[in-house]
């Protein structure tokens with residue numbers, strides 16, 4: 467299926483150029499981006515958290531789905547890639563970009579205060595998972611990508627991914643669905 471240019475976030479091409487200039491190849495793909503937009507649009511006035519901004523590709527998809535009352539906090543450790551996101555998205559008043567460790571941000575946030583979390587880095591996936599899940603309000607959504615094997619994975623990473631999927635799909639506080647598409651997605655919702 468082909469998407470028209472107009473259906474992408476307007477700023478995506480510039481962000482993609484910024485990624486190429488930096489050699490940054492960890493941005494989310496088109497399917498995940500579209501899903502992020504859909505999920506954000508399903509939460510009018512929603513409070514959204516992205517763990518791992520990267521250069522802002524996923525952030526731009528989230529913003530393109532959000533209404534005027536929704537807000538997004540996104541955190542990135544690497545200052546160089548964070549600068550690309552800040553350059554292209556930083557003027558959006560709905561967005562708070564944090565440069566720093568996602569684990570510290572998770573620890574600083576109030577439990578139950580987010581309607582959608584896109585966990586796309588180590589904290590919120592492979593550590594600080596319980597703390598990040600506790601940030602979800604009842605009915606809140608938790609999306610993870612990059613669950614399918616990739617050539618860049620460290621040697622022991624596959625077992626960590628298996629444990630993560632097992633943990634999320636057996637949590638009695640969640641309904642979780644593994645989606646065998648894109649880079650391997652898992653979407654969970656926190657039960658009331």
Ligand SMILES: C[S@@+](CC[C@H](N)C(=O)[O-])C[C@H]1O[C@@H](n2cnc3c(N)ncnc32)[C@H](O)[C@@H]1O
Pocket residue numbers: 492493494516517518519520521522523524525541542543544547566567568569586587588589
């Ligand atoms: C998969 S990329 C994020 C891609 C982005 N969400 C997107 O959709 O385009 C993961 C990012 O997490 C960042 N990162 C690594 N460790 C981190 C940490 N402890 N806290 C915050 N960000 C971190 C990396 O620098 C990298 O940019």
